[in-house]
Amino acid sequence: MNLKDKIRVISDFPEPGIRFKDITTLLQDGAAFRSAIDQMAAFARQQNADLIAGPEARGFVLAAPVAYSMGVGFIPIRKSGKLPGETVSVSYQLEYGKDKLEIHRDAIQPGQRVVIADDLLATGGTVSSTIKLVEELGGIVAGLAFMIELTYLSGREKLKNYEVFSLVQY
Numbered sequence: 001m002n003l004k005d006k007i008r009v010i011s012d013f014p015e016p017g018i019r020f021k022d023i024t025t026l027l028q029d030g031a032a033f034r035s036a037i038d039q040m041a042a043f044a045r046q047q048n049a050d051l052i053a054g055p056e057a058r059g060f061v062l063a064a065p066v067a068y069s070m071g072v073g074f075i076p077i078r079k080s081g082k083l084p085g086e087t088v089s090v091s092y093q094l095e096y097g098k099d100k101l102e103i104h105r106d107a108i109q110p111g112q113r114v115v116i117a118d119d120l121l122a123t124g125g126t127v128s129s130t131i132k133l134v135e136e137l138g139g140i141v142a143g144l145a146f147m148i149e150l151t152y153l154s155g156r157e158k159l160k161n162y163e164v165f166s167l168v169q170y
């Protein structure tokens with residue numbers, strides 16, 4: 001199955017100059033969605049993940065089924081002010097805009113192996129912030145799994161110390 005054919009590219013969203021990779025067209029195709037999750041879960045299994053962490057919102061759509069498929073826990077990484085318990089937070093820059101991410105302080109036990117899963121690697125800002133949060137809690141980042149990698153933004157260069165897996169590249 002060619003997953004790239006299932007992804008829709010929309011020009012000038014959410015602002016002029018951005019070529020937005022729309023995964024909703026892939027998600028609505030059951031076989032494509034399953035194939036993407038199976039391949040990301042195979043990577044996470046290889047990395048011996050104890051937990052899968054995913055950043056809101058599109059990261060949830062992939063990280064939670066990967067965790068379910070492996071029978072391990074899912075850790076939500078949320079935008080500012082959404083998590084009810086005690087949190088650790090970090091600010092970050094996006095391909096467009098700026099935001100703050102948070103994790104529950106008790107979400108990870110020191111030494112647990114965490115794979116971070118998200119739909120897309122662009123500048124690497126979101127995943128770098130997520131790495132910081134996981135490591136601040138004493139977690140070991142065992143790998144980074146993406147459905148899409150925008151190689152022209154060189155996010156991977158920020159992630160040299162980590163195992164990076166992506167299914168589709170632009």
Ligand SMILES: O=P(O)(O)OC[C@H]1O[C@H](OP(=O)(O)OP(=O)(O)O)[C@H](O)[C@@H]1O
Nearest residue numbers: 056057058094095121122123124125126
């Ligand atoms: O590598 P980066 O430059 O950080 O960009 C990638 C991130 O941007 C998108 O999320 P976005 O913040 O737009 O939020 P959403 O999932 O709520 O749409 C995407 O889902 C990734 O998490």
Ligand SMILES: Nc1ncnc2[nH]cnc12
Nearest residue numbers: 018019020021095120122
């Ligand atoms: N070009 C892009 N398409 C979809 N999601 C993104 N997140 C950051 N850059 C993106």
